[in-house]
Amino acid sequence: MAETIGIVGSGLIGRSWAMLFASAGYKVKLFDIEQKQVQCALKEIESQLKELERTKLLRGKLSAKEQLGLISGTSNLKDCVTGAFLVQECTPEILEIKMKALRDLDAVVQAPTIISSSTSTHMPSVLSKSLKNKERFVVAHPVNPPYYVRLVEIVPAPYTESWVPVKVRALMETIGQVPVSLKKEIAGFSLNRIQYVILNEVWRQVQDGILDVADVDKVMSEGLGPRYAFLGALETAHLNAEGMVSYCDRYASTIYSVSQSMGPTPHMEGKALEDIQRQMCERIPLEKLQERRQWRDACLTKLSLLKKEV
Numbered sequence: 001m002a003e004t005i006g007i008v009g010s011g012l013i014g015r016s017w018a019m020l021f022a023s024a025g026y027k028v029k030l031f032d033i034e035q036k037q038v039q040c041a042l043k044e045i046e047s048q049l050k051e052l053e054r055t056k057l058l059r060g061k062l063s064a065k066e067q068l069g070l071i072s073g074t075s076n077l078k079d080c081v082t083g084a085f086l087v088q089e090c091t092p093e094i095l096e097i098k099m100k101a102l103r104d105l106d107a108v109v110q111a112p113t114i115i116s117s118s119t120s121t122h123m124p125s126v127l128s129k130s131l132k133n134k135e136r137f138v139v140a141h142p143v144n145p146p147y148y149v150r151l152v153e154i155v156p157a158p159y160t161e162s163w164v165p166v167k168v169r170a171l172m173e174t175i176g177q178v179p180v181s182l183k184k185e186i187a188g189f190s191l192n193r194i195q196y197v198i199l200n201e202v203w204r205q206v207q208d209g210i211l212d213v214a215d216v217d218k219v220m221s222e223g224l225g226p227r228y229a230f231l232g233a234l235e236t237a238h239l240n241a242e243g244m245v246s247y248c249d250r251y252a253s254t255i256y257s258v259s260q261s262m263g264p265t266p267h268m269e270g271k272a273l274e275d276i277q278r279q280m281c282e283r284i285p286l287e288k289l290q291e292r293r294q295w296r297d298a299c300l301t302k303l304s305l306l307k308k309e310v
């Protein structure tokens with residue numbers, strides 16, 4: 001019989017997890033505090049699965065109908081978690097809302113069910129310190145849109161039992177995601193820490209009048225981005241010389257002295273913010289954001305297909 005996974009919160013990310021788990025044959029039970037959200041999620045999942053099948057982008061070996069048959073909704077939290085080996089929490093990122101959802105979940109979960117949170121920003125220890133099931137709490141942070149961007153950051157709290165992140169990592173591999181396991185919690189996890197370093201430097205370059213918004217974004221989309229879609233920063237360095245030691249012999253002192261000139265962390269407000277917003281809106285007016293998101297998702301879909309081939 002298929003193993004069961006519970007999902008608490010059936011918004012954007014809860015729906016994506018439901019589709020990913022079902023693609024690998026897991027039975028999924030979706031719960032939301034708003035019953036209409038569950039109905040809406042089931043409808044949208046159905047239309048997305050059909051469209052993915054039509055365009056030959058459906059993940060896994062089961063048909064869209066078979067995958068849909070594995071996903072059900074419930075208006076009862078206890079029903080959502082009963083028999084589940086893992087519950088994926090996908091409630092809004094607002095701390096009080098998440099803490100309340102986790103307290104409710106904690107009251108109905110029993111060992112050995114894992115509580116896994118999709119949080120993007122909250123430290124696992126902050127979310128779980130008062131839970132009675134805290135030893136089985138872990139963060140599994142996806143990247144949007146998870147169906148096409150496969151990274152999942154797995155982050156334990158200091159007291160999370162060691163088998164928990166191991167089991168979640170294996171689950172992520174089974175469903176075809178690409179997990180990375182942080183050995184301990186840190187603010188921003190890994191992806192956002194790296195993203196913020198990039199964002200800070202891009203901001204400084206515009207603020208200091210080095211490049212305008214359109215050009216600084218090309219440095220990523222036409223320079224670093226294509227390379228980083230396939231290689232990490234360390235492998236890039238290893239290949240750009242005769243290995244890492246050779247790379248550091250050649251470039252470490254330059255990297256150090258340029259890094260020393262980077263300046264303080266910007267506050268991202270005031271005149272620089274107004275200027276960046278104006279330049280961004282000239283390129284992409286706010287009313288065109290949705291259209292541009294659809295274009296981005298279409299590009300990511302094509303990239304994920306290419307990555308499967310290479």
Ligand code: NAD
Nearest residue numbers: 009011012013032033037090091092093101118119120144
């Ligand atoms: P969302 O607002 O689309 O959905 C949240 C859902 O949770 C809503 O349907 C809401 O009704 C429900 N909810 C609220 N309180 C609840 C409760 N007590 N019990 C059950 N359900 C409850 O949010 P989202 O974008 O899907 O984000 C969910 C989580 O995933 C957040 O922690 C977010 O940081 C994380 N995440 C989001 C993204 C993203 O790009 N959207 C990416 C990675 C991680």
